[in-house]
Amino acid sequence: MTKADFNSLLVAVVFLIDLVLLLGLGYIARKLGPVKRLTLVRETLWDAKLDVPLGPNEFLGVMCNRLLYDLLLPTRRRPPLKSFLGFQVGRLLAILYTGDAAVVKIVRELQFYAFVMAILFIVGIILRIQQLEPFSFPALWQDIGAHPLHVLDQLALAAIGLFSFRLVSELSRLNDLLKT
Amino acid sequence: MGINHLAYALLGVALLAGLLSRVASRNKEATQAGPVSSYLLAGGSLGRVSVLSLLMSSSFGLNSLFYAAWLGYSIGIWALLVQAAWSVSFFLLAKYAGRIRSHKSMHHLLGSDFGPVTRVVAGLCSLIGMMYLIGWEVEITRLTFDNVLGADAVASDNRAATISGVIAAGTVAACLLYTVLGGLRGNALADKALNMAKLLCVLAIIFVLCIVANSSPEFSLASALFPSRNALMINMGLFGFATNIVFNLAWQFVDASSWQSIIAGRQAQENDARKNLIASGLAIFVIPGIIGTVLGVVAHGFSDVTGDNIIARASLVATSISPIMAIVAAIMIVACVMSLLDGMFLACAFTLVVDIVYPKRSLESLEDTPLRAEFILVWTRVALVAIALVSALGVHWLMELLQVSVFQFVYVVIITQLGLLGPILIGLKGSRVPRVSMSIAIVLAVTVGFACAWQGTHGWNPHWSDAAGTITAFVSVVLALVLSRKRPLPLPLEITI
Numbered sequence: 001m002t003k004a005d006f007n008s009l010l011v012a013v014v015f016l017i018d019l020v021l022l023l024g025l026g027y028i029a030r031k032l033g034p035v036k037r038l039t040l041v042r043e044t045l046w047d048a049k050l051d052v053p054l055g056p057n058e059f060l061g062v063m064c065n066r067l068l069y070d071l072l073l074p075t076r077r078r079p080p081l082k083s084f085l086g087f088q089v090g091r092l093l094a095i096l097y098t099g100d101a102a103v104v105k106i107v108r109e110l111q112f113y114a115f116v117m118a119i120l121f122i123v124g125i126i127l128r129i130q131q132l133e134p135f136s137f138p139a140l141w142q143d144i145g146a147h148p149l150h151v152l153d154q155l156a157l158a159a160i161g162l163f164s165f166r167l168v169s170e171l172s173r174l175n176d177l178l179k180t
Numbered sequence: 181m182g183i184n185h186l187a188y189a190l191l192g193v194a195l196l197a198g199l200l201s202r203v204a205s206r207n208k209e210a211t212q213a214g215p216v217s218s219y220l221l222a223g224g225s226l227g228r229v230s231v232l233s234l235l236m237s238s239s240f241g242l243n244s245l246f247y248a249a250w251l252g253y254s255i256g257i258w259a260l261l262v263q264a265a266w267s268v269s270f271f272l273l274a275k276y277a278g279r280i281r282s283h284k285s286m287h288h289l290l291g292s293d294f295g296p297v298t299r300v301v302a303g304l305c306s307l308i309g310m311m312y313l314i315g316w317e318v319e320i321t322r323l324t325f326d327n328v329l330g331a332d333a334v335a336s337d338n339r340a341a342t343i344s345g346v347i348a349a350g351t352v353a354a355c356l357l358y359t360v361l362g363g364l365r366g367n368a369l370a371d372k373a374l375n376m377a378k379l380l381c382v383l384a385i386i387f388v389l390c391i392v393a394n395s396s397p398e399f400s401l402a403s404a405l406f407p408s409r410n411a412l413m414i415n416m417g418l419f420g421f422a423t424n425i426v427f428n429l430a431w432q433f434v435d436a437s438s439w440q441s442i443i444a445g446r447q448a449q450e451n452d453a454r455k456n457l458i459a460s461g462l463a464i465f466v467i468p469g470i471i472g473t474v475l476g477v478v479a480h481g482f483s484d485v486t487g488d489n490i491i492a493r494a495s496l497v498a499t500s501i502s503p504i505m506a507i508v509a510a511i512m513i514v515a516c517v518m519s520l521l522d523g524m525f526l527a528c529a530f531t532l533v534v535d536i537v538y539p540k541r542s543l544e545s546l547e548d549t550p551l552r553a554e555f556i557l558v559w560t561r562v563a564l565v566a567i568a569l570v571s572a573l574g575v576h577w578l579m580e581l582l583q584v585s586v587f588q589f590v591y592v593v594i595i596t597q598l599g600l601l602g603p604i605l606i607g608l609k610g611s612r613v614p615r616v617s618m619s620i621a622i623v624l625a626v627t628v629g630f631a632c633a634w635q636g637t638h639g640w641n642p643h644w645s646d647a648a649g650t651i652t653a654f655v656s657v658v659l660a661l662v663l664s665r666k667r668p669l670p671l672p673l674e675i676t677i
Binding site for chain 1 (some may be wrong): 191
């Protein structure tokens with residue numbers, strides 16, 4: 001594999017990842033560790049009907065005992081809750097609701113970066129084709145490999161940087177919220 | 181006009197649409213509704229301007245501008261009668277706005293009156309029809325780019341053909357990307373900007389063409405506005421006029437995209453949906469009805485105009501007067517294509533999810549957990565990509581196979597949807613009940629329509645293809661009447677002591 005082939009392959013893989021993120025980031029985000037925990041806890045609390053008027057300062061552990069936690073929840077549902085038994089219910093619910101809204105917001109923001117990347121890639125390819133005489137797909141592949149960073153590609157790269165930075169920072173923020 | 185103009189117009193329009201989609205998705209109502217209902221129906225909370233904008237964008241695509249301009253060029257001011265029929269169809273539909281708003285989709289109305297099989301068959305017909313329309317619009321886009329770039333002295337014919345194909349594909353991809361991003365609420369906001377951009381660009385082009393026409397000694401406004409009887413008969417004829425009127429009056433009843441926009445409208449007051457439709461009918465008569473007709477009339481000011489190059493010729497003539505018009509024309513073409521396709525993509529997704537894959541479930545029940553909702557949304561988006569690919573490539577392949585031109589193919593495009601006309605009219609009236617499944621009426625009407633189109637394109641008389649849509653609509657209505665009977669009056673209540 002020549003260097004040009006390698007570069008083109010890299011660009012193609014990045015473009016493919018970008019498309020996957022654009023189409024499925026909402027689903028992927030729900031599968032990521034902190035978000036998954038958040039969602040599981042929310043669903044579990046919903047199932048256990050813990051929103052009874054016992055007061056927001058109650059600890060989840062106390063509340064679970066009162067509600068016969070062991071009897072109400074099937075075994076597979078217990079592990080997500082266990083790590084939060086020391087939380088006050090009010091705090092936990094606040095985390096869950098703000099956390100879920102944060103997930104929706106961050107997914108929409110990151111999808112916009114993915115969109116910008118994809119548009120820049122597409123227009124970049126049209127501009128490259130304009131300069132190819134005669135046009136053929138192998139020639140386009142070679143051209144991308146030889147000059148992988150045209151102006152629009154650099155902008156797309158900047159969008160990738162911003163994308164990665166925002167993703168990591170938001171995930172770590174969610175993780176901090178859920179730290180016991 | 182060069183490739184650069186088209187590429188940068190594409191970049192600018194797509195980024196604007198994407199940015200507005202992103203802004204729309206931050207709306208409070210958008211974040212509160214479930215992901216799927218927010219994506220496909222904007223949570224049913226769109227305001228009047230948004231609904232109007234969505235309805236206008238589906239009536240102001242590149243093919244509609246072609247149609248309006250060509251009618252204006254061919255029959256002058258009489259084109260306004262045909263355009264008025266298009267607007268009248270909105271007013272006719274407005275009569276049933278309450279009934280439309282009470283259903284989940286156009287096919288849901290058929291399902292509730294005529295059974296689940298009719299709903300799924302109608303859903304498939306609409307899906308196929310909309311896919312035809314998407315592919316047809318892409319072909320028209322490719323043809324327009326080809327005409328624009330082929331006229332460039334630098335570009336050879338083959339090269340122009342290749343590049344026009346690539347730019348058309350890029351336009352579809354860009355449109356798909358922002359549709360994937362923002363859903364119906366995003367499209368509604370993006371379409372407001374795109375409609376405004378199209379309007380300004382068309383007005384600028386008309387202004388420049390007026391200057392050209394004014395300086396042309398052969399141009400006569402009177403003869404362009406009022407063509408002779410002979411010219412009317414040659415360009416359209418009574419038969420063509422009648423088929424155009426029937427098509428225009430019927431289309432809004434069978435267009436799932438229009439129904440989706442109406443259902444997505446906010447229902448703060450009882451007659452909001454009705455008012456939305458009336459306002460849309462009036463606005464659409466002006467844009468593109470009158471504007472497109474004027475564009476066609478001033479096209480008499482320059483030569484070599486034909487049915488398949490009128491927009492490209494208008495763009496090139498305007499560009500020859502002022503270089504800045506190249507970017508104006510490029511924005512107009514790209515915005516026209518995108519604003520039509522985005523609505524079609526979402527209408528396909530809506531029909532697929534609500535009427536074909538999950539006909540027995542409500543959107544709310546599909547969103548019982550966030551993970552499930554996101555999963556459905558991912559597959560909806562993947563299906564959209566597949567629909568775009570199959571539509572664009574499939575129609576191109578089909579046209580080559582059938583050896584028909586893009587303007588002959590219009591008769592194929594409308595058949596599957598016009599086949600639904602009879603059952604929909606009966607469903608909206610609500611005064612008849614079916615004797616047998618209405619899916620029979622739909623299938624037979626579509627079969628007759630395709631047979632007419634085939635006879636017209638490959639048989640001895642081309643008028644059969646001109647009439648294919650009208651015959652389909654007629655057969656559908658007659659069969660729907662024959663296969664149904666008057667709804668029995670409710671039995672009087674016997675009061676017994």
